[in-house]
Structures are given as C-alpha cells and as structure tokens.
Amino acid sequence: MASNKPAPAAPFETHTFGNETDGAWGEWNPTEESLRPVRGRHRVAKRSGIARNGLARSSTVLGVGVFAAVGAGGMATAQDKPAVSISLPDAIADNLPDAKSLPGVGSLASDDAEPDLLATAPLTTAGLTTADAEQGATDAGEALRARILQQAEQQQAEADATEKAAAETAAAEKAAAQAKKQQTEAEKKIEAAKKKAEAEAKAKAEAERLAKLAASYSLPTSSYTLTSTYGESGSMWSSGYHTGLDFAAPTGTPVKAVHSGTVKSAGWSGSYGYRTVLELADGTEIWYCHQSSMTVSAGQKVTTGEVIGRVGATGNVTGPHLHLEIHTPGGSGVDPMSWLRGMGLTP
Incomplete structure (x- = not known):
C-alpha cells in the first residue's frame, strides 16, 4: 500500500x-x-x-x-x-x-462563482448520441429525460390525432346519416308528388273519358224522381227483388235512347207493360218498361237522345214511372245506376 x-x-x-x-x-x-x-x-x-x-x-x-x-x-x-x-x-x-x-479554472475557483455551477456541470457524456448533443443535451441523464419527454409528447400527439380522427369520422358519419335522411325524405316527397300527379292525371283522363261518353250517352228521361233501386226486396216483384231502376215521372214524359243502337223489340210484355228493347253495338240491351206509348219499331236504328216512347203506368205498377233495366251481352242483369255512372252519367 x-x-x-x-x-x-x-x-x-x-x-x-x-x-x-x-x-x-x-x-x-x-x-x-x-x-x-x-x-x-x-x-x-x-x-x-x-x-x-x-x-x-x-x-x-x-x-x-x-x-x-x-x-x-x-x-x-x-x-x-x-x-x-x-x-x-x-x-x-x-x-x-x-x-x-x-x-477556464479561475471562474470555478473564484469566491464569486455560483455555488451550483460545479454541481450542475455534467461529469460525463457517456450514453449521449449525436442527436442528443444537437438538441443541447449535456449528460446522459438529461438526454434520457429529453427522450422520455419527447416520447411522451409523441404519444400525446398520436392520441390527439387519433381522437381528432375519430371525431372527424363520427362527424362525417353523422353528416352522411343526416344527408341520407334528407335524401330519403326528399325521395319520399318526390314519390308522393309523383303519385299525386299520376292520380291527378288519371282523374283528369277519366273525367275527359266520361265527358266524351256523356256526350254520346244520355239519361233516359227528365224531370224525374228515383223511387226504387236495383236489388231491393219485396213481394210486388215476381223475382223477389227489384231488377231495375225506377224513374217516377208524369205520364207522357218523353223517354229517350240512352245511346245509339238498334231497336230489338217494341210491344206488350206482360208485367212490364209496353216495353222497348234497344240493343247497343257491343250487345248490351237496355229495357224501357211501363210506357204509355212507343214511337219506334223493331229493327229501327236510333241515336243518342232520340225520343222512343212516353212514360206510363202499364203492367204491374203502382203509379206512372219508367222502369229501366240493363242486361249484358250474356243476358245477366246489372245495376243500372252503376252502369250509367260508368258512362259518365249521374242519375
């Protein structure tokens, strides 16, 4: 030693x-x-x-x-x-x-030197990298601290970026959902408007069709009152129910051709009294019953609105009226009210 x-x-x-x-x-x-x-x-x-x-x-x-x-x-x-x-x-x-x-030593040994100068001066640069030195680090502890802070800042920046991206994604999804909702509502409104327009167009077309039909069809008489409708039940009718539509009017009131056609028959018909049968071009038959008189004969062609007879009280009746029946080309009876309305007429 x-x-x-x-x-x-x-x-x-x-x-x-x-x-x-x-x-x-x-x-x-x-x-x-x-x-x-x-x-x-x-x-x-x-x-x-x-x-x-x-x-x-x-x-x-x-x-x-x-x-x-x-x-x-x-x-x-x-x-x-x-x-x-x-x-x-x-x-x-x-x-x-x-x-x-x-x-370089005088300032350290001076009585006026800062007391912490030597304590704070780095004793070694072990572990320092070139990047640490460029960033101003003077010892390994300071460099480690700087790296930890840098890593923390980087992680915080990444977290902030992730949160921002998530917020932006949520906002974009919300905006997309709102836009889709608005688009759906707009499409519904457009569809509703389209359907309404189609309905209006259809109604207009139907009105035009009925107007055209009404121009070629006519009610069978005027100054009348509807007293019995199709399908009513009662003992006064042999079939047990009413098979036509009754237009009550004074005797002698003119009876008109509902549409152009050919007179199939004209004469007495039992409980129907005097009856005229008018056949249309499609085979449909119109029966005019209980007339007091007839002005046409079988085989005669008539036009819409032409007078073919007069209101009366012949046959099985309780008073003067026109009993009107509608028969299809097959012979089945139908409701005269519905048929006339289908032709653009309102009885």
Missing part, C-alpha cells in the same frame, strides 16, 4: 529550461524514459537535465477519480470518492501558478 508520508527532500537547485531563467519554474513533461516504477512508494525522478539538482522524489500521492457510464443514462462519478491528501514541497508549492489565473 502506498504511503502518504513525505519522502526525504532531495536537494533542489534552480535550473534553466530552454529560455527560462535560473530560479524560475519551467514546464516539465515526464516521459516513459524519465519515469521508473517504484514499489511501495510513488517516485518520479528526472533522468536528464535536472536529475541531480531537480526533483528527486515526490511525496505527492495523486488520487484518481474513475468515471464510468452505467445504465441507460446513469453514471458513476468521482463525487462520492473520499478526498485524497496531496502534499507538495514548499519549494515547489511556492512556484506553482495561482489557480485563479489558469484559463
């Missing part, structure tokens, strides 16, 4: 190094040849120039702080090492320059 006791002082004399004058301390750079290992003690001896009169041995024991980077940004420093005693001969100490006058 090295001893801290001072070695016997060697004679010391002034010597000129280069251009230095005697008595002044010159710069001395020891080399491998000028040093030799000494067991038990640390000695530095000069082998040239001032070997005899210079520094023969040194009592100085130098403590070395070992810096080593540990962990991902941590470090071991010499701050925790115990202080090492350093002693110099008085002759050497008197000739050492003032520490405050050394470049």
